[in-house]
Amino acid sequence: MNNRLPKRIVLTGGGTAGHVMVNVALIPHLRARGWEVHYVGSPDGIERDLIARIEPPVPYTAVKSGKLRRYLDYRNFIDPFRVLQGSVQAARVLGKLRPRAVFSKGGFVAVPVVWAAALRRIPVFLHESDLTPGLANRLSLPFATEVFVTFPESAAFFPRKKKVVPVGPIVREELLRGDPARGRSICRFSSHRPTLLVMGGSLGAEPINRTLRAALPLLDTFQILHLTGRGRIDPAVRAVGYCQREFLYDELPDALAAADLVISRAGSTAIFELFALRKPMLLIPLPRGKGRGDQVENARYFADRGWARVLPEEDLTPERLTEEIRRLYREREAYVRRMEAAAGNLGNGLETIVAHLETLVR
Template sequence: MRYLITGGGTGGHIYPALSIARALTEQDPEAELLYVGTRTGREAAIVPQAGIAFAVISSGGVVNLGLLQRVRGGLRAARGLLEALGHIRRFRPDIVIGTGGFVAGPVLAAARLARVPLVIQEQNAFPGVTNRLAARWATAVFVPYEEARAHFPPGVRLIRAGNPVRPEIASASREAGRQALGLSERDRVLVIMGGSGGARDFNRVAAEAVLQLDVPGLRVVHITGERYFDQVKAQYGDRAPHVTLLPYAHNMPEVYAAADAGLFRAGALTLAEIQVRRLPSVLIPSPNVTHNHQEWNARTLERRGAAIVLREGGLTPADLAAALTRLLTDEALADRMRAALGEVADPDAARTIARRIVGIARQSREAREARRGR
């Protein structure tokens, strides 16, 4: 069976695609995979490192841009459509899998033109433009939250399945995580991360809030993003010996495992990971994302009692410190949040999605071979 996968631009599209790819090879050991992305997207570096064949097309964004940029993006997408048709013609996939991002648009459109079945995996409670538009053509659309259903056209076949995460996220042990970070079992550990690239205002208010916390045994692991490391280090100065400052964490499974509580943005992948780890958290959605989808994500957890959500606009360090103190000291609250996170968590999402994809692909191949045999 041949599977063509596309999705890129951000880790939120790439890493779910790679988790699905891994699950596909587990269920179909003879699977052939081809990942289609752009030459300039993060997928160009990440996917080949995963050992998956990688092909490129042109593409460009058209959302929230000026007129000239939209025209240029549209022209690149048109060129990308022709390039994607070429990849489909050469690779002859049994199915095309899209996880979003502007690179996926031309590939999914090409699959439609080439009459290849396609499926979509959406990560957010408010779906991205590419996935909403392509959903009408899809055999199935996998969504992590029921709230996403309202944003798709009527008649789309939606299947509830959580966001795929690496198996290591769930399997990492608390003991190993604390040893890796030099923490003791007695420590009360708060992990702070504003996304893989960091976030200036998030880091600033987080650091000031940490300096106001008075929680016995508190240890903080603050992952700043490489761009903001020096700035946050200067902000803490010599006032925070209990803070471990990191520009980036290559061992996030161990970091999650070591934590008692978290302070995060509300990207889809981060939320899937804290659900699997059942990690009580305060969420500050980024206000600088398309369609404000991070707040949609965060509110889906808040409504279930699975997270505390604070808006960045007007947020003071004192308000954030109060929320973090409550999270770190109210064990009954933390227990309720862990239970709620467990109800929404889907640690087998990648396998569930892959199993459905393999079934759809086999049905498509059998139908195609039956037509040829007539």
């Protein structure tokens, strides 16, 4: 490593909010230690929107990328060429920036950036939030200097010759500063009724949206803030105590603070954020067939430790959803106690990752 280079790092990752939020959490900590941060993502992915909200602004460069699909699609024959094109673009960007490291959170946009870093002989650090590695990280693995993992058990899924560092969960610190009163004001909710927050991820989850709306007459004791995902609000659905938003940015910490219960998919970043906030959660993981099964494994891990209840999507009906919500509410204090008891053993991922990156400049 050439220590005469500026203390500069390139972050990459995208496709879903879960592939961006770890980077968002890292940026202020890197800047506080003197790192100059740049981001390389896709031209129109959610990562561009999320990074654009950071102040002071983070320089953002877009490169082309294909989507890594696990099903038959004619675009599977086209996208490898897009990945190669993106790698050439990324190599030019990295040649101009000359960063000391590339940190990849995964997602399909990260692959050409990691490959370009390997061509430029730039150290690559990967982060895997889920229990098992995703396809993008598996394609990037041969070029990684170190692999950071959230779950200690994840080390078993990587080659032994690779340096795998369990770091624990990474949680955006602003989530810990939410205000319940401001959260209730988003939808003019009362402090005298329990609040249920429902979120299906940045892209939304239509089976959850549909079933929740059908269950609204059965859930009249709750006031419900429903994060539907982009373009998924149904203006025809109206009920007392029911409020729809596509997505929350700055208001999300307040909404989480106001929530007594949360329904969520089971992406690792999201559920560890809920864990950090000690929110009783009902997880409805993306099923195998629609995904690679990582959410099913994440949800089982949480359920086995008594940190969450799990409702498989194939069992999702208005009646079953109502039953699970009511049971979770009755038992909410037990879930909070179990999360409290386990919290001290998980570690602080932000501190560990930044410490490893700091070794580059010593």
